């Protein structure tokens with residue numbers, strides 16, 4: 001399967017106008033030094049140009065000129081070391097069928113098994129295997145152990161480098177240093193400092209891979225994470241942090257590396273997100289490839305972005321999330337420039353392993369099962385069922401957060417409930433004809449209690465505060481500059497908080513209509529046709545959330561509350577509904593903001 005490309009129509013609906021128009025916007029300065037044409041070529045299957053392995057005809061086609069390198073990578077596995085279900089927002093209605101056919105996706109043992117096979121043939125000495133962060137927070141066991149349970153599994157994977165993601169800062173600095181201090185592979189990060197100004201990890205590393213000397217620059221993000229004053233992360237938090245100073249710093253670093261180490265290739269291992277990566281590629285010099293993460297994009301066809309002086313074309317990559325893809329880039333280098341490449345997102349399923357004559361790595365499999373075992377009796381308890389697919393991938397709502405916010409509002413008898421705009425977590429599968437079980441582990445996944453402290457809080461919000469929070473989120477998702485697109489930060493609300501929004505509007509003007517309905521049925525309009533209803537903005541609404549703030553409900557945990565809620569319902573069927581609506585057509589050309 002790895003010699004064919006995944007058809008375009010499989011690209012997530014989320015991979016929308018933003019990526020496509022930006023990819024087509026080549027940023028060239030007037031003093032451009034012509035970059036070589038970068039040609040996309042067919043993938044070279046494992047075992048190609050090797051003896052004794054049965055291969056399709058294409059495998060024996062002539063190789064492109066130059067020195068080859070294969071980059072394999074994972075990103076945003078979020079501590080899901082065992083296979084999971086994972087539906088995209090666009091797959092809510094179809095994923096139950098998909099899951100029935102392909103089973104679960106990901107799992108480190110399966111990934112390691114694929115890596116072993118993909119290292120065969122010409123790639124035996126020429127493969128770099130890296131991870132781009134968001135590794136320690138997400139799965140129930142990862143949350144319960146503050147990332148610790150993931151460590152032994154990761155250490156059996158054979159990674160060449162890792163850079164942290166924002167969720168790897170989910171706990172305090174001591175925890176971060178303790179967990180990462182146990183990793184047996186190099187950590188690299190160019191924009192992560194201690195409070196005293198020293199760098200936490202080397203800013204870059206250089207490695208000889210086969211015939212090429214490869215430099216790897218790490219780039220992290222602390223978006224949405226509570227790093228507080230423990231760390232200083234430059235270039236983070238939207239504008240102006242990812243501005244010219246940050247761009248200059250990265251270009252200068254790449255220039256220093258090139259001057260002192262003479263690498264054949266400079267790779268950025270980035271957890272900044274797909275949009276920031278593309279703009280950064282266009283506004284910096286010296287980088288050849290960005291192996292990206294954070295926004296969970298399934299980048300089947302990577303943009304190739306001309307860099308700031310036009311001397312290089314930068315290939316910008318990302319491989320979804322939750323281990324459902326193993327990213328694969330094969331490239332050929334001549335005279336210090338990439339001249340040809342092929343890429344693939346290898347879907348990590350039992351069928352793929354079968355097709356490629358791969359088997360799950362037994363060592364990794366044993367370690368993953370061992371990491372899960374102590375928690376199995378608690379997490380595997382079935383507490384109810386669902387007749388729809390629960391996922392958390394939508395930009396402004398998802399079936400999982402619709403369920404959670406509605407449940408909190410009902411249980412606490414409040415006007416509003418909200419949840420952070422996180423988009424990670426496995427999916428829970430059910431359909432009307434075949435309801436799926438919900439376990440206690442699923443509730444850990446739904447509540448993500450470490451995005452808070454596993455408590456429920458009640459508080460009040462004025463209309464103005466609701467609108468302000470919504471504006472902040474929409475600015476980072478639909479703002480006027482790609483550097484603002486940090487990730488999914490739009491609060492999720494229960495169905496009594498209803499809004500429509502327009503894409504392409506200036507910051508703080510995206511909301512078109514916003515209303516909040518009180519428990520007693522009174523509808524309070526807060527924005528009408530783009531105009532805030534000032535008389536109503538001081539109206540006070542009661543709220544509940546699992547995010548700290550206001551008054552903690554005594555003697556309950558958020559997980560227990562949702563477990564007992566599901567038990568009381570027996571069957572749930574959350575759906576996407578009209579609580580959020582995107583109106584107006586999306587821009588077809590945003591190059592002017594580039």
Ligand SMILES: [Zn+2]
Nearest residue numbers: 134165166294
């Ligand atoms: Zn992230």
